[in-house]
Amino acid sequence: MLQSIAAVALAICTFTLTGCEIDYIAHGAYEEARLLWHRRPISDELAKGDLAPDVRAKLEMVLRVRSFASDQLGLNVDGAYSTVTAVDKGALTWVVMAAPKDSLTPHTWWFPIVGRVPYRGYFSRSEAIAEAAQLESEGYDTMVRSAVTFSSLGFFSDPLLSNLLMLDRVTLAGVLFHELFHRTYFLAGDAMFDESAATYVGSRSAVDFFAAMDGVNASDTVRARGAYESDLRFADFLQREEARLLKLYHSGLSRDEILKQRVPLFKDIQADYTKLKPSLSGLERFDLDKEPLNNAVLINYRLYFHHLDDFAALERLYRGDLKTTIKAIIEIAKANTNDPFYAIWLKTREVPAASSDR
Numbered sequence: 001m002l003q004s005i006a007a008v009a010l011a012i013c014t015f016t017l018t019g020c021e022i023d024y025i026a027h028g029a030y031e032e033a034r035l036l037w038h039r040r041p042i043s044d045e046l047a048k049g050d051l052a053p054d055v056r057a058k059l060e061m062v063l064r065v066r067s068f069a070s071d072q073l074g075l076n077v078d079g080a081y082s083t084v085t086a087v088d089k090g091a092l093t094w095v096v097m098a099a100p101k102d103s104l105t106p107h108t109w110w111f112p113i114v115g116r117v118p119y120r121g122y123f124s125r126s127e128a129i130a131e132a133a134q135l136e137s138e139g140y141d142t143m144v145r146s147a148v149t150f151s152s153l154g155f156f157s158d159p160l161l162s163n164l165l166m167l168d169r170v171t172l173a174g175v176l177f178h179e180l181f182h183r184t185y186f187l188a189g190d191a192m193f194d195e196s197a198a199t200y201v202g203s204r205s206a207v208d209f210f211a212a213m214d215g216v217n218a219s220d221t222v223r224a225r226g227a228y229e230s231d232l233r234f235a236d237f238l239q240r241e242e243a244r245l246l247k248l249y250h251s252g253l254s255r256d257e258i259l260k261q262r263v264p265l266f267k268d269i270q271a272d273y274t275k276l277k278p279s280l281s282g283l284e285r286f287d288l289d290k291e292p293l294n295n296a297v298l299i300n301y302r303l304y305f306h307h308l309d310d311f312a313a314l315e316r317l318y319r320g321d322l323k324t325t326i327k328a329i330i331e332i333a334k335a336n337t338n339d340p341f342y343a344i345w346l347k348t349r350e351v352p353a354a355s356s357d358r
Helices: 006-013 019-037 042-046 053-071 125-137 162-166 169-184 191-214 219-249 255-279 295-304 308-317 322-335 340-347
Strands: 083-085 093-100 109-111 115-117 120-122 140-147
Touching: 042 053, 042 083, 053 162, 053 169, 053 191, 093 125, 093 295, 120 125, 125 140, 140 295, 162 169, 169 191, 169 219, 169 322, 191 219, 191 295, 191 308, 191 322, 191 340, 219 255, 219 295, 219 308, 308 322, 308 340, 322 340
Parallel strands: none
Antiparallel strands: 093 120, 093 140, 109 115
């Protein structure tokens, strides 16, 4: 998740933002600096004799993830995740998202360096809820969700946040690979590409990592493969449901009629997800069939699961070589900043469809 580059942005924004915006980024810079100040080397933690066995095992795994990401995948690791910072359990930040009630185009906020992004993070849940309430009063659909980590996009050596040690091994490895991709490449102003590419790289990298560490039939490898395949199925589900909503939103009907017809359509989407959910693994954090559904909620998921099948097709083009695939994703995006998804799709047109991905 691209949550915090405020410490870098603050110096740039002083002459371009309003007083409230400067206060917001200054607060983010303070929180970022606090996390960095309290970093401790993981090696020092591992030297403690009273370290809980499960914590020790996960910290050792984090160091192996770092080495694998750098040596086998070519990701920009440097000093990231060589340290750990203790934080309270649970959410690190609260994220606000918004969208018009008759559109799947997100409301965006502009920040230095990252450009326009479809979310705004807060270190206080009450502040996030207040922002969402203001947007709702302006007629938007909104969503407030928690986030447990962040990426400084390579500006700092990000620490491992201790709350992540609550995750299971497969999820933890996937999160780290996801964030290391952000550190390696970031396309300003295109959060959907950044997040979806990182989702693909994160879950696929976890498969190769556990296969290399424990064997292709090891339990964690099997779980990682199941999570990766579930990501692809969930992405396909979202693409089909998105098409149904876009057909309504582009129908030319009056806004009142669109808002009326979207109510049963949202119920259908949730019913479809209820049927799909038993076949998914690694997606326990999603409750699309339980939470109130609106455009902001759907956009949140679309950001992370957009056209994952094209990334998979690109990998087939390179015969399952993930390192080469990651390099290609970045090179294609750099050469086609206006629409990297379309450029990747074009690149994969001659790739035969696979009956099943890894």
